[in-house]
Amino acid sequence: MDQLITLLVIQTSAAIISFAAGALVVAVVIYLMATSSKEEDKVSVKHKVYKLRGRYFFAIVLCAIILLFITLRLLPYPEFQNKADEVVTVVGMQWAWQMAPGVFNKNISKFSGNNEIDVPVNKNIKFVVTSMDVNHNFAIYNSQGHLITQTQAMPQYHNELQYTFSELGDYHILCLEYCGLAHAFMIGTIHVK
């Protein structure tokens, strides 16, 4: 499945599950309040509720195991990545992004790049992301404003993020880790051609 569609499905599922869980909690609260005027012996209540609790326990453990099994296969980490078609080095700094094609193995202070870069469509791009000063977060947004992927830009470390752009156009990079005064204005652009 296209990476963007997968992410949108994940985001929508997260919203639906959270809303459904919230609605269930509200329903239980209303039910409890509405029925609390009745009186019943605690032993009998305990018996009923504990029976339900047993079922709930197995259901929630089963759900957790199934969800863990499904979601722990969808990890963005290097151990789960494929061979990249192209590599882009990304360096965050207060308060700009610098990007250049290829791997940069020298001292990071000597890196020179641009806050815009061209990458090809439908190619697996590996972003090697680091920082020259403090922590930043390399977050890619599409033109509709969807956050499509991200990784931290951390000094002394290189995080490898892979993404295949399936649509042509301009994608914007925002910083999603607070990095000081102009954090909200640390912008870059990826031109997918």
Next chain:
Amino acid sequence: MIQLEPGEIKKQRKLVIIWSVTFLVVFPVLITLGLLMRLRQGEDIKIGMDTFYALMTMHGLGMAGTLFSIAFAALWYLIATRHANLNLGVGYLVYFLNIIGGGGLFFATLIGRFGAGWYLLYPLPFKGANWPTWTTLITIISLIILGVAWLIGILHLIYRIAKEYGGFTNLLGWQYLGKKEVQKELPPIVLITTISLVPGVIAFLAGAVWMIIYLLKYFEPTLAFDPLLLKNLGFFFGHTLVNITLYCCVGWVYALLPEFTGRKWKTDKVLVYAWNATFFFILFAYFHHLYMDFVQPLPFQYAGQIASYLSAVPSTAITMFGVIVQLYHSKIKWGIIPLTFLIGIAGWAIGGFSAVVDSTIAVNTVLHNTLWVPAHFHTYMLTGVVLFILGFLFYMSHSKEEQERDKTGKLGFWLFVIGAHSFIAMFYMGGLKSIPRRYSDYSGIPISSTHSTGALLAQIAVVFIGLLLIGLTIMYFSILKKLFRRVANATGTVVSA
């Protein structure tokens, strides 16, 4: 249950009232800082970026610290008046150190404009900062003072209850797991206090190491430290602090709710298993803050998601079903105190579920550091922890009959609940729209829909903050009116003076 002289109870009550009044003063000030931030993001007011981030830093540090502090104070009072003799001098020492530490943070942020965020992510406090360097030092020292205060308080409390209940393992309830008959019943509040506060000791020690490293860095700037290690230490400290604040509050729900339902809530084998499991989940769940650090060892990433998922099992299966047992067909009179506890438990559950959703690594890829994050923690802090605290304050100020009759308090309560949930809903919508968190304003974002949606949601949120503040003011009126007219009787509950 210990028997205290009325005079001793009165002294402990005085301490907790002083602490509570301090909370009642500080809390709306911290809300106001948040209000100013949302006003700025909504482009309703103009404040400088440096001011915005100083407000943000104080709002985060202040709320986390203040809520833990009052949660601890309430636990202290309930333990001291019912289960173990606690030294009043130690209590006052913890309180005054809290005042000094908190005052230092106010000074560094609101006067000095220190703005590295609550989590002081290394090496931001030392690099490219636009605040005076002395503010960094004041912040570090203030945090050390707070950490020392909490460590002293916790260690004293754990020591005294361990002495009372025959040793540390008894506090964990392990005597319930064997075949021997339990000699001395362990109240759930004592078990939960232990399970909450012992991870707190470990976290505060980690926090101490974190802050000592910062002190070294401050005095010797050429020293370099590992940013990933410091990120782990910082989040372990911060996450655990917030997490145990919630559990401390849950502790007194176990103790106080039965007073209104007339149904005892006792420790049993299932409760012991559940809370002992929670002990481990508290320690390992923090890894979910580092999912976007791809260089973090993979087993830690797995541990973060597994611990976060499984933490939902004991909390919902045991505590929430326990609340159902307490309330179902209980013929309870819905006074303000049980109301705050029930709606607080609901807030905890709703926030907890959305936190578990975000603790899924695949989901975190699209929600990390968007407004979804403040959404879920505001849910369980503002509509969970704060309601429990307000419930405790009503408990301290109102008799059972008064809290049933208090229509003004209930009006304030519902305005607060509606305002708070609606305010938080704007955060959730922002998260689903990928709006970044910790932005002084959205005008720099080149995607017009993101900019306009972010600003609009902030504008709407401001209205609901107004509503929750009105509700809070009404509740304050109701609490303060009665708080000083009461003295304690021999069982620690209040009677008319």
